[in-house]
Amino acid sequence: MNVSRLLRVLGVVTVLAILLFPLYWMVTSSFTPEARIFGEPSVIPRTVVLDHYRALFGGRDFWRPIRNSLVVAGATTAVSVGLGVLCAYALARLQFRGKTVMLAFILGVSMFPQISIVSPLYLLLRELRLINTYPGLVLPYLTFAMPLTIWLLVGFFRQLPAELEEAALMDGAGRLRTLREIILPLAWPGLATAAILTFLYCWNEFLFALSFTLGPERYTVPVAIALFRGQYQVPWGEILAAAVVATLPVALLVLVAQRRIVAGLTAGAVKG
């Protein structure tokens, strides 16, 4: 009994170590002097320097892609939650013809491969002079953010008890007032989850940002990191420092909201 328990604990620890090791290696290497990054590997770092982080925020002005990513991901999240909450409430709680078709439509759009709409979006944004602008990223981002948000929120609205709503309706409150005063206060954990997941997807998005930005002034964090170039060789120290910086907000969100994220992922997937 005790032996099998010990084995299980050992198994869990090993698996977790495997999962975490690449991240650990990224962090320690980002604090290692460039000349020793590919030296004798050692699990515990021998020298710790901040050179790469100084170069990142000094020479490269990495604040700029961070600002771009925050603006684009924040705006996309706000728009898709704002519009999505009404749509999702109707789809989850109201009875009307065409509802099932709409849900199928939204699910279908969420399965669209991004690459298949890059060319028309590029031509459209060029026509509107929106290439290399913030709206020129927010609009394409809505193509995946809206279906995702709506799908998650429909799942959450369905879980709310119908009785409260019915009581409010009996008392003569209209549907919209019920939504505002009864449903939304109850649904805020769902709203927070949808917002967090949408923000994560936007923060990590790469293909659209690569396609619709032209220079460092509008690069988002993933594009800025992917296009890092040194003068003579790959600047691994700075790349890894940037990778750590790009991971930090995500790690924080996961730490704070892991329960919600899991609930959102499984509500969106398992429960349809």
Added chain:
Amino acid sequence: MRSEERLGWALSLPGLAVISAIAVFPIGWTAWESLHVHDLRMPWLGRPFVGLANYAEALSSPRFWDAMAHTAVFTAVTVTVELIGGLFLALIVDRISRGRDLVRTTVLLPWAIPTVVVALVWRFLFENPAGLVNAVLFRLGMSSPTWFADATAAWVPLMLADAWKMTPFVAVLLLAGLQSIDRSLYEAARIDGAGWGRQLTALTLPLLRPALLVAFIFRTLDAIRVFDVIYVMTGGGPGTATEPIALLTFSMLLQNLRFGFGAALSMIVFAVTFVLAVVFIRVLGRDALTGRVA
């Protein structure tokens, strides 16, 4: 009832209008564009109608078929590895009682960080000649392939990176499925003398089928459009040895600026995904849309 009908449409229309305008309308545009020659480097050619010529060119190009094959192999291998690995991970996490939060955070981290970061970290681990993997292999007295210069070996870090990122995602989906299984069933099985293996094959796997199916569908549809990890880690190289269909399409569009031909490739990707999605939704059934547990 009539007013509810009107309200339902009024509330859902803004969202649907946005989705249609920015996602569905562009698909129509891509279809139309794919029937033309439209080369942004040669604007004087205009945009003449050429019928299905772009499709004919794609279907007769070896690079296209290579890209399709790369995508198929990548999808088959990574989805298999991630489903088996995810099941294993879910089974061991399901059994632990203490430190659940710590475990959950750890499992979610690889999934949550940007794919670009994952690709760079794994490139760094496999970097030639002195990356960590090579150093370890050297200590063990083994010779290592020149990872990113080798048409076959380059797939190893690519697939490992994808599996490392997405196996935890599969595990999270399967874990939710596992936790919805009634524990007393295991009690009964144990009393009937069923061992661990028997419990897994006769109880867990059949009851986990819906969750496994959903994970399989999500991963497959995601893997056939793989772009980020390959663009960043190998750029499709050496040569075009690791180029998937999404990367080929991207190059034709935004590097060669051949918008007509690129649109034809986009339509092919779209058609393949669409057919698979329809098949999958059929398999999942209408329950997924009406809110009953799939």
